[in-house]
Amino acid sequence: MAKKSAPGLSRERMVAAAIEILDADGEGGLTFRALAAHLATGAGALYWHVAGKDELLAAVSERLVAEALEAVTAHAVPRRAIRAIAASVFEAVDAHPWLGAVLSRGPWQVATMQIFERIGRQLQAMQIGEAVQFTGASTLVSYVLGVSNENAANRRRAEPNIDRSTFLAAEAARWKALDAEAYPFMRRMSARLARHDDRSEFLAGIDLILAGIDAR
Amino acid sequence: MAKKSAPGLSRERMVAAAIEILDADGEGGLTFRALAAHLATGAGALYWHVAGKDELLAAVSERLVAEALEAVTAHAVPRRAIRAIAASVFEAVDAHPWLGAVLSRGPWQVATMQIFERIGRQLQAMQIGEAVQFTGASTLVSYVLGVSNENAANRRRAEPNIDRSTFLAAEAARWKALDAEAYPFMRRMSARLARHDDRSEFLAGIDLILAGIDAR
């Protein structure tokens, strides 16, 4: 849908190029020099269209989150809708792991506000008081950002393109090898870690919070 | 308890000095040059005691989290204990806002493992299945890290030493001024935001998750 070879720079082209670089080389790979080279221009030119790197990253996260939220199918039941919203954000972060770090670096930027608003509206439709709506939305968003950020950090730590199951196996082995005195719980959970699924575990956390909201 | 003028460097002295600088000047203030100057040595000397900046930050977070967890008073009732653990971590992050960012940059470092383990042991003492223990611990830790990170980011954004209530008032005014079509929920919540308390709101989120766990 984007024009193939529009002449000159633009915020849009910069955002698109930044996403390409971030996906290819991770957050460390996105420098204004690399971005300028990618766009066949000088580094200084970028500053004509964007105030700086923070603003660019905010624009990038705004775009991906907006797309993720647009993709959410409507649900008549609020808790279903919340689950769908959370799942869609999770999938965006899963597809672009660096997004987790970017999102939680500047909360209360438009991207996070969108998530908060969308979740909040669904809570509003539930039969709960305003205080629980506020606490519930805050808790859900904090949880979503927390998981996103952990995923981003894990991807940074792991070798790129490593197989998911071999990564989990290595991680579980680490847990199992922990000191028995200091980490009895983690040791006991190591087998469970090895066979857990990130996405459904994330959604199980959402369900836990939703169940807590229902209990009010 | 630390020796006043022990000769030479050491990991411990570096960690202590790093915390001082971070508290005074924020995360951006901690450079190896500044740290070396603070310790009256050359920048290269630091690398004799620490592999690099990441390791230093990990050691810093490890220390503060260990102190926070030691300060937790024992509770016979698991959900009380979990509340106390979460509150103690919250207070550490509140006292050292940059810690929130450091903690969630490298999860599954010792600091995070300690929190996970401590919370997990309490869940283990509750009458719940192992799957809920795993999901519950993950959810609680992700939430704690999420909130910590948001707080860190908020402090970065606000002017330093700004009064808490004036910050909240300004933030609430921003919410109230949002577009009515796009942000009805946030607008409706603006008054509540203005008078909410960070700490008790954080704990209300913990209670929500705990209530969800109980509902199993």
Add this chain to the structure above:
DNA sequence: ACCTGAACACCGTTCAAGT
């Protein structure tokens, strides 16, 4: 064994100069 500090290979950002 431990420290020094200059040097290396980067950054984000600015800005005079161009078109």
Add this chain to the structure above:
DNA sequence: ACCTGAACACCGTTCAAGT
């Protein structure tokens, strides 16, 4: 109005040289 690219003021890290 928009782009260029050298220059500025930084970084983390390395490493020969010192004690």
